[in-house]
Amino acid sequence: MEHSGLLPNMFRKLLLLPAFVSLFVGIMPNSLKAYDALDAIRKRGTLIWGADQEGGGPFVYPNPENPEALVGFEVELAELIAAHLGVKAEFAQGQWDKLPDIMERGDIDIVLNGYEWTPNRAERYGLSIPYYIYELQLLGKVADDSLTSWDDLLQPVDGRPRKVSVLGGTAAQDYVEQFGKGAIDLALFDGATDAMEATELGLSDVDANLQDLPVWTFYGEGYKRLRPIGPAVGRGYYVVMTRTADTDLLKAVNEAILKALQDGSLREIFTRYRMWNETQAARGLETNSNGGFVGSLISGAQTQQELAEAEANSFEKSSGWAVIWQRGGLLIDAAGMTVLLSVVAMPLAVLIGLLIALARLYGPAWLRIPAAFYVELVRGTPLVLQLYLIYFLLPKFLDMLFPGMGLSINAFSAAVLGLAINYSAYEAEIYRGGIKSIPKGQMEAAMSLGMSKSLALRRIIVPQATRLVLPPMTNDFIALFKDTAVCSVITVVELSKMYYIQARSAGAIVELGLLTAFLYLAMSYPLSLLTNRLEKNLSQERRS
Amino acid sequence: MIELTNIIKRYEQHEVLRGVSLTVADGEVCVLLGPSGGGKSTLLRTINGLETFDSGTIRVGDVSLPAAAGPERELALGKIRQRVGMVFQQFNLFPHRTVLQNVTEAPIHVLKQPKDSAIANARRLLDRVGMLDKQNARPGSLSGGQQQRVAIARTLAMSPEAVLFDEPTSALDPRTTAEVISVMTDLAAAGQRMIVVTHAMSFARTVAHQVHILHAGTIAESGPPQQIFDDPQTEITRDFLSEADN
Numbered sequence: 001m002e003h004s005g006l007l008p009n010m011f012r013k014l015l016l017l018p019a020f021v022s023l024f025v026g027i028m029p030n031s032l033k034a035y036d037a038l039d040a041i042r043k044r045g046t047l048i049w050g051a052d053q054e055g056g057g058p059f060v061y062p063n064p065e066n067p068e069a070l071v072g073f074e075v076e077l078a079e080l081i082a083a084h085l086g087v088k089a090e091f092a093q094g095q096w097d098k099l100p101d102i103m104e105r106g107d108i109d110i111v112l113n114g115y116e117w118t119p120n121r122a123e124r125y126g127l128s129i130p131y132y133i134y135e136l137q138l139l140g141k142v143a144d145d146s147l148t149s150w151d152d153l154l155q156p157v158d159g160r161p162r163k164v165s166v167l168g169g170t171a172a173q174d175y176v177e178q179f180g181k182g183a184i185d186l187a188l189f190d191g192a193t194d195a196m197e198a199t200e201l202g203l204s205d206v207d208a209n210l211q212d213l214p215v216w217t218f219y220g221e222g223y224k225r226l227r228p229i230g231p232a233v234g235r236g237y238y239v240v241m242t243r244t245a246d247t248d249l250l251k252a253v254n255e256a257i258l259k260a261l262q263d264g265s266l267r268e269i270f271t272r273y274r275m276w277n278e279t280q281a282a283r284g285l286e287t288n289s290n291g292g293f294v295g296s297l298i299s300g301a302q303t304q305q306e307l308a309e310a311e312a313n314s315f316e317k318s319s320g321w322a323v324i325w326q327r328g329g330l331l332i333d334a335a336g337m338t339v340l341l342s343v344v345a346m347p348l349a350v351l352i353g354l355l356i357a358l359a360r361l362y363g364p365a366w367l368r369i370p371a372a373f374y375v376e377l378v379r380g381t382p383l384v385l386q387l388y389l390i391y392f393l394l395p396k397f398l399d400m401l402f403p404g405m406g407l408s409i410n411a412f413s414a415a416v417l418g419l420a421i422n423y424s425a426y427e428a429e430i431y432r433g434g435i436k437s438i439p440k441g442q443m444e445a446a447m448s449l450g451m452s453k454s455l456a457l458r459r460i461i462v463p464q465a466t467r468l469v470l471p472p473m474t475n476d477f478i479a480l481f482k483d484t485a486v487c488s489v490i491t492v493v494e495l496s497k498m499y500y501i502q503a504r505s506a507g508a509i510v511e512l513g514l515l516t517a518f519l520y521l522a523m524s525y526p527l528s529l530l531t532n533r534l535e536k537n538l539s540q541e542r543r544s
Numbered sequence: 545m546i547e548l549t550n551i552i553k554r555y556e557q558h559e560v561l562r563g564v565s566l567t568v569a570d571g572e573v574c575v576l577l578g579p580s581g582g583g584k585s586t587l588l589r590t591i592n593g594l595e596t597f598d599s600g601t602i603r604v605g606d607v608s609l610p611a612a613a614g615p616e617r618e619l620a621l622g623k624i625r626q627r628v629g630m631v632f633q634q635f636n637l638f639p640h641r642t643v644l645q646n647v648t649e650a651p652i653h654v655l656k657q658p659k660d661s662a663i664a665n666a667r668r669l670l671d672r673v674g675m676l677d678k679q680n681a682r683p684g685s686l687s688g689g690q691q692q693r694v695a696i697a698r699t700l701a702m703s704p705e706a707v708l709f710d711e712p713t714s715a716l717d718p719r720t721t722a723e724v725i726s727v728m729t730d731l732a733a734a735g736q737r738m739i740v741v742t743h744a745m746s747f748a749r750t751v752a753h754q755v756h757i758l759h760a761g762t763i764a765e766s767g768p769p770q771q772i773f774d775d776p777q778t779e780i781t782r783d784f785l786s787e788a789d790n
């Protein structure tokens with residue numbers, strides 16, 4: 001009985017285990033459990049709806065008078081639906097193209113943010129009856145006389161295909177792809193207003209923008225250099241999305257929309273946003289037994305032939321690992337872009353960094369102070385902001401400095417420049433440390449031999465410092481590899497962006513995710529090995 | 545002719561050099577002795593501009609070095625450094641270059657000598673200091689004495705009118721000290737003008753033409769070694785020599 005004190009203690013701990021485990025299960029994603037979403041919403045007292053307020057007018061956007069509050073027709077719709085369920089609406093911000101994933105994770109109940117009905121989505125999510133019938137409007141530049149119709153889009157200019165900006169992953173993208181059949185280039189944007197802005201500025205050679213009509217109606221005033229081209233096209237449905245399993249919730253959402261349609265409150269909301277039009281009469285209301293909207297009749301496809309094609313192209317659930325063979329090639333191509341961005345940006349960053357470091361250490365005061373400020377400014381601001389400013393502001397600056405020259409910067413150059421500038425600040429600091437750690441006697445010996453300061457730096461100091469800084473810089477190179485993913489905000493499709501695109505369209509988040517991770521590893525691991533070797537060589541050199 | 549007149553140098557309030565005057569004739573071996581902190585190294589380093597000075601004049605041949613910073617001083621330094629070499633206590637060889645490259649670096653990139661003749665000359669000098677067999681080694685793999693001999697060859701490659709030696713053996717053990725002293729003695733015998741800051745008394749006694757005792761920023765006594773060592777004229781010299789003997 002000597003252990004009597006110990007054993008009960010252990011038992012007590014074992015008894016605590018289930019309680020402990022249940023704590024984790026309790027916060028597991030809801031989609032993994034049999035669970036009644038509608039019930040949970042009512043118990044919670046809130047309907048959590050996901051949308052992206054970034055560039056989200058007239059859908060969801062900060063109230064101009066009180067930017068802390070949100071307005072938009074979807075805000076009103078969410079409140080209407082929540083009221084029907086007898087709960088309050090609670091907004092959750094999410095990046096637009098990630099909203100379905102956020103919902104699958106169980107963080108939000110519904111997605112209500114201009115998501116179109118498509119056969120693909122109908123396979124994977126519960127889609128409500130439409131709350132709005134949208135159309136797409138082609139926008140061209142007022143100054144561009146060579147583009148006055150849809151047919152003009154098929155004509156190359158200056159020997160290159162026309163380029164149309166669209167919101168990535170939207171019906172507009174599908175529409176341009178189907179219409180162009182490869183003869184039109186696409187520029188993918190994350191925000192609707194970004195796409196219009198880029199078109200107006202002619203960034204990345206963008207000629208036109210295919211925009212959701214409500215967005216154009218709402219924002220058109222602000223884009224005086226854009227004009228609509230041709231009639232509205234590509235009619236489709238905005239629908240509310242739920243998880244597939246949440247059929248009760250979906251049916252309740254349908255009821256709310258139907259009721260609002262019948263009592264005129266839906267019309268009221270859309271009239272306020274100048275969105276109600278005759279197209280709204282062509283509304284489809286048919287649902288399947290799960291409450292899912294049956295929308296294939298007119299969505300995207302205008303003729304019987306197109307309909308047949310659309311069905312042939314329709315979503316194949318590429319389950320399992322076969323998807324890697326189907327889409328792996330695209331990911332590998334995109335990895336090429338990641339490599340290209342990195343190998344062009346990094347040497348540039350090192351070069352700028354070296355110049356900045358030299359300016360800080362040896363420059364005259366009028367150069368030292370701005371150089372120090374540059375480092376702090378660049379290190380103190382996020383890469384994504386720098387990319388944005390370079391991409392959108394630099395062309396405006398160029399236009400101001402050299403009016404009428406049509407100077408601009410394409411997305412790839414902007415990405416390289418942004419990465420190079422961002423990393424140059426870190427490389428400058430590394431180089432500064434490296435140069436400072438070279439013994440003072442080296443510079444003295446060089447000068448006593450009659451070398452000028454610049455010759456001594458070039459022949460004696462910088463070569464020695466470069467050996468010292470190579471390992472940390474190789475480390476930074478690995479970091480830059482991964483940071484290239486941020487460039488997708490300015491339409492550069494690299495590995496991460498391609499992964500998001502393919503994973504979403506194939507529904508193979510895990511399989512393609514693993515492949516993507518493997519590709520990143522395959523690119524960065526050799527660099528890690530190189531760092532190790534450089535470090536080893538350096539320490540040997542120092543010992544001897 | 546190297547001529548220093550009334551050199552004054554201050555670190556904040558402290559005067560390190562308090563009006564030093566010194567002349568080194570062509571072909572002369574001049575040794576600066578004195579207790580640590582007396583200003584020997586500082587004085588030496590003002591001559592080729594590694595240290596600034598506050599007033600006085602420095603002339604090297606027909607070049608005069610102004611005290612005030614500016615383009616004139618830079619221009620003068622450019623000329624002086626090509627005529628006056630320096631050997632450091634810590635050797636300061638370039639670790640990323642081979643022994644041979646250390647010696648050819650300045651002739652090729654400063655004097656713009658053709659590569660072939662610079663290499664040939666470097667090999668001759670390395671042979672002279674007994675380091676030719678290590679011409680392809682990296683400085684890091686050499687002993688201190690070997691490094692200092694390479695450093696001497698590196699300086700000689702510029703064919704300097706004078707060489708400044710800044711405690712060239714202080715970082716060496718007795719055996720390697722002897723190697724370096726022997727090279728320096730050969731150089732002196734060949735008529736190389738040099739100014740040497742050292743604690744190696746035997747070198748001063750046997751090789752120097754002029755010895756100066758520097759104490760607290762002034763020259764306490766100057767004269768040929770016979771006078772300094774055998775018949776010192778000042779208390780300071782006597783104190784210094786008796787302390788150095790112990």
